[in-house]
Amino acid sequence: MNKLRPHPVIKKLMRQHPTLTAKGKVLSDYITGNTRKAVFMTAKELSEACSVSEATVVRFVVRLGYKGYGDFLQALRDVVNTELTLLDRADLSDLKGKGANRLRRVISEEIDNLKQFYKTADIDKINAMVDHLAKESPIYVIGSRLSYTFAYYLGWSLTKVRGDVHILKGSDDTCVDWLTIAHPQSIAIIIATSRYPNELIRLGKLVRRLGHTLIVIADSQLCPLNQFAHLALTAPSKHIPFIGSPTTISCIITHLVIELASRYGKQIQKHQQKLEKSYRESDILFNLDDDLAEYKSKSPYDSERIGKKHSGTKGVCEPLIGE
Numbered sequence: 001m002n003k004l005r006p007h008p009v010i011k012k013l014m015r016q017h018p019t020l021t022a023k024g025k026v027l028s029d030y031i032t033g034n035t036r037k038a039v040f041m042t043a044k045e046l047s048e049a050c051s052v053s054e055a056t057v058v059r060f061v062v063r064l065g066y067k068g069y070g071d072f073l074q075a076l077r078d079v080v081n082t083e084l085t086l087l088d089r090a091d092l093s094d095l096k097g098k099g100a101n102r103l104r105r106v107i108s109e110e111i112d113n114l115k116q117f118y119k120t121a122d123i124d125k126i127n128a129m130v131d132h133l134a135k136e137s138p139i140y141v142i143g144s145r146l147s148y149t150f151a152y153y154l155g156w157s158l159t160k161v162r163g164d165v166h167i168l169k170g171s172d173d174t175c176v177d178w179l180t181i182a183h184p185q186s187i188a189i190i191i192a193t194s195r196y197p198n199e200l201i202r203l204g205k206l207v208r209r210l211g212h213t214l215i216v217i218a219d220s221q222l223c224p225l226n227q228f229a230h231l232a233l234t235a236p237s238k239h240i241p242f243i244g245s246p247t248t249i250s251c252i253i254t255h256l257v258i259e260l261a262s263r264y265g266k267q268i269q270k271h272q273q274k275l276e277k278s279y280r281e282s283d284i285l286f287n288l289d290d291d292l293a294e295y296k297s298k299s300p301y302d303s304e305r306i307g308k309k310h311s312g313t314k315g316v317c318e319p320l321i322g323e
Contacts, residue, residue: 078220109239110247144170144197157257204228
């Protein structure tokens with residue numbers, strides 16, 4: 001595997017190395033030299049690998065500026081997750097194990113991610129995001145590669161609550177056109193997941209140059225788009241995913257839309273009634289009532305015909321009722 005390029009955690013270790021104690025230097029050297037191994041270690045395992053006490057490990061990460069070993073491990077995990085290639089992820093994902101075990105592992109990891117976000121969610125920041133969504137400004141939701149899935153989900157959901165919502169694919173160069181001719185007070189929401197496509201970074205810079213409001217939803221504090229954002233919300237993963245970890249970001253999107261709808265109250269009824277009318281007139285969605293009515297009109301077994309045909313006799317349908 002290739003060596004990691006210096007990231008904030010690694011840079012911090014290198015910068016503080018001269019001032020560390022002898023045991024602190026041992027820990028620092030081990031982590032910088034074995035980052036992809038250390039990220040999976042508990043405090044006890046790291047202490048044993050470096051022949052120091054567990055208390056020394058805890059003091060070490062606190063001295064680096066972290067609240068505890070869990071926070072330090074999350075920062076280290078973000079570094080590794082940003083750098084891992086597809087081949088590296090395959091090595092970490094136990095692809096040769098039993099399918100049932102992998103299923104339980106995937107579910108368990110997503111539950112861990114949700115629990116972590118539940119405990120650490122910045123409610124004020126989330127409410128501020130909803131405040132922006134509630135404005136009358138046009139909204140452009142942008143994603144690329146994996147994150148386009150989330151962008152489409154957010155954009156599509158927002159259209160059910162408010163108007164003037166546009167979904168853009170970051171890999172499409174026409175994004176530049178749409179953002180350039182957008183209303184001066186537009187809001188751009190960029191959703192980014194590691195390994196952070198360069199086209200999204202370029203679009204983030206463009207949004208700021210054009211004077212639009214930039215909101216970023218990312219899976220790590222190391223996301224390079226965060227530095228450009230007026231408002232950035234992070235949904236970190238406690239585990240390093242094979243391809244991506246969709247659960248937490250999906251929950252954030254669901255909450256944003258529901259919260260926005262609750263603020264509009266009865267005002268959204270007119271908007272939704274207009275949509276429903278269009279759906280029905282254009283025959284967009286399956287309608288159970290219409291299909292049942294059509295089925296009954298064509299079926300030889302509708303109630304009226306069955307009544308006439310089998311009146312006073314033991315009909316073939318009787319066992320369904322009496323027996």
